[in-house]
């Protein structure tokens with residue numbers, strides 16, 4: 001999966017989250033032009049790439065010049081210049097970024113969206129299929145589905161248009177209309193409250209989860225070792241459980257007793273032994289000593305994953321998009337330990353993390369690993385980060401059965417229980 005789009009363009013490298021917000025703002029502006037019939041987000045943003053180098057919109061119109069003039073009037077746009085093809089204009093943004101505008105008549109909007117969205121390899125693959133059938137991809141009329149259908153393919157979700165082997169698989173009959181969606185997610189798995197470094201109370205988090213149609217909420221405040229993040233000890237954890245017990249009768253959302261336990265440098269987990277039998281979920285995360293050498297980090301994580309109780313490996317490789325590289329570890333060796341487990345891997349939807357990344361999720365999925373999708377919410381509104389986790393999972397082609405928090409609450413709890421009570 002390549003991350004570079006439209007070679008030669010330059011400008012701001014943005015977090016996906018920023019790109020999505022900015023795209024929404026620009027779409028709202030473009031829509032106001034009377035000459036615009038429809039406007040569709042496209043490019044890397046529509047494919048949910050972690051880093052977006054160029055924003056992209058497909059605009060259905062017959063009056064390009066008027067729309068260009070309208071775009072140029074937005075305060076975030078410095079100027080609009082001709083692009084590298086006749087139907088493209090490039091808007092330079094005041095922050096140094098680029099907005100690519102694709103102009104298309106309605107009858108060819110599907111092909112234009114496909115070309116404007118897919119990775120170069122995906123689009124090249126489609127052009128080759130069209131050519132083999134004696135056709136020109138961009139002359140095929142209709143919406144996206146009609147264009148794919150004309151090439152003997154089902155419509156493909158934007159998240160998987162990355163030029164890996166999606167065209168070959170689709171041509172061989174694999175369908176991708178059953179990838180996980182936000183509607184499949186039954187509960188929020190990794191959430192912080194005022195007990196550690198979260199901004200909201202358990203009750204407020206539960207209300208927010210209920211508003212989002214979630215059936216359960218796992219409270220996973222930091223463990224004691226994470227003193228920099230307000231980590232809590234055994235006594236405080238029990239105080240939290242008492243509050244959960246008090247709140248539960250009045251709340252429809254099932255409240256789950258969990259912890260986000262630090263993976264210590266020696267690979268042990270910072271879970272108080274007496275609490276373990278009563279915990280319903282353990283997330284195990286590296287928060288310190290990210291720079292351990294490869295041998296040390298591999299040993300540390302293999303040891304952690306082999307701890308004899310179920311745990312979810314939280315924000316697995318510790319990367320911060322555009323800010324911190326992933327930890328240095330022999331990933332396959334750790335996967336061996338995850339598979340032996342018992343363990344699952346988190347896909348963290350915090351816009352700065354998006355960790356485990358889709359490429360390695362595919363690698364782990366091929367090994368039979370199961371996943372949880374999380375928001376790592378530190379405030380009620382951040383439960384919406386689940387949407388990012390879903391997108392990363394879709395890019396990795398995960399289906400609901402690959403993901404534990406698509407199960408009903410009782411089955412989820414049985415699957416992740418740290419210690420068997422048998």
Ligand SMILES: [Zn+2]
Nearest residue numbers: 260285314315
């Ligand atoms: Zn964490």
Ligand SMILES: [Zn+2]
Nearest residue numbers: 190192260376
């Ligand atoms: Zn966390």
